[in-house]
Amino acid sequence: MEKIYRPQEVADQLKIKKATVYELIKRGELKSAKVGKQIRISQDQLDEYLTRTNQTGQPAGLTDALPPVMDIPRFSADQASRQMDYLLHTNGLIINSQESRTVELLRSLLSQRENSLPLLHSYMNDYNSLYSLYYEKTHMALTCFCFRQFEERIGQISHFLPGIEAAVIHICTLKTGFFVQKGNPKKINSLKDLCRSDIRFLNREKGNGLRIYLDRLLTEQKTDRSFIPGYSDESLSHMSSANTVASGLADVSMGDFSHLAAYPQLEFIPLTEASMDLVILKSAMEQTCFASILETINSREFKDSLLHFNGYETFHTGEVQFTVP
Numbered sequence: 001m002e003k004i005y006r007p008q009e010v011a012d013q014l015k016i017k018k019a020t021v022y023e024l025i026k027r028g029e030l031k032s033a034k035v036g037k038q039i040r041i042s043q044d045q046l047d048e049y050l051t052r053t054n055q056t057g058q059p060a061g062l063t064d065a066l067p068p069v070m071d072i073p074r075f076s077a078d079q080a081s082r083q084m085d086y087l088l089h090t091n092g093l094i095i096n097s098q099e100s101r102t103v104e105l106l107r108s109l110l111s112q113r114e115n116s117l118p119l120l121h122s123y124m125n126d127y128n129s130l131y132s133l134y135y136e137k138t139h140m141a142l143t144c145f146c147f148r149q150f151e152e153r154i155g156q157i158s159h160f161l162p163g164i165e166a167a168v169i170h171i172c173t174l175k176t177g178f179f180v181q182k183g184n185p186k187k188i189n190s191l192k193d194l195c196r197s198d199i200r201f202l203n204r205e206k207g208n209g210l211r212i213y214l215d216r217l218l219t220e221q222k223t224d225r226s227f228i229p230g231y232s233d234e235s236l237s238h239m240s241s242a243n244t245v246a247s248g249l250a251d252v253s254m255g256d257f258s259h260l261a262a263y264p265q266l267e268f269i270p271l272t273e274a275s276m277d278l279v280i281l282k283s284a285m286e287q288t289c290f291a292s293i294l295e296t297i298n299s300r301e302f303k304d305s306l307l308h309f310n311g312y313e314t315f316h317t318g319e320v321q322f323t324v325p
Contacts, residue, residue, distance in 0.1 A: 003043040092118035096129035097142035127207030130160035146213035158323040169278040175257035177271040201230035202253035257311040
């Protein structure tokens with residue numbers, strides 16, 4: 001009988017992380033099968049992968065020059081609700097966001113302050129973060145929405161919080177756009193190029209601020225999404241988007257300019273600016289723990305640390321505006 005392996009067993013054999021095994025499966029480099037809800041890899045499938053690896057001298061689709069990437073797994077609505085209910089009964093403040101680096105920075109600086117509570121990070125896209133705040137399943141939402149004019153972001157956030165007044169604390173502005181291969185060999189310069197049959201596009205997931213902006217542009221330009229090869233293929237993070245294009249598995253994807261520093265294989269085509277904002281219910285702003293968060297965001301140390309991310313701007317960092325109920 002053919003030997004069947006779990007992902008962890010494959011990782012142990014190859015002396016790599018289990019997350020890398022999942023990445024290989026996701027990219028189609030390592031074939032697998034599902035038994036119920038469990039992923040299993042047969043000996044034949046593993047041998048096939050190893051044969052290709054030996055022929056090329058490196059794992060197919062992954063090179064030492066590419067940083068390791070692991071997308072956060074998706075949650076169903078039911079799973080996300082149960083996760084929030086659990087976190088709300090722990091001793092800490094829940095922050096929902098896809099922006100892991102900024103959350104870690106805020107968490108680190110807050111830990112040095114009195115009257116602060118631990119930050120518990122729940123990885124959710126912009127839409128779901130505000131949805132959870134609306135239903136009071138979280139304490140804060142760190143969002144990143146694209147804009148044409150800076151003031152637009154307040155209207156976007158208000159749209160997802162009908163009838164609720166919330167404080168919007170600006171964190172930074174950043175550059176968003178398309179990741180393409182170095183030298184832009186496919187000559188991708190505009191949204192119209194995404195409809196070409198020779199272009200493989202990797203989209204962002206529904207609910208992500210970049211995806212929302214892209215869909216808005218496509219609607220305004222009356223572009224049929226079905227004409228975009230790869231429109232239904234989704235990435236869950238900026239880094240995963242960059243990694244996929246750098247690996248040659250897609251020609252173009254969307255992300256944050258600051259991630260380009262890790263990928264010399266890529267170039268960046270600017271699309272628009274985005275605003276990263278921390279959203280808190282106005283009724284909670286007077287609590288001591290939230291005052292500590294606002295002080296941290298306005299600190300010189302926090303602002304200087306943000307500038308380490310290439311393309312981040314802190315001209316308005318710490319400014320507070322309020323949504324219209």
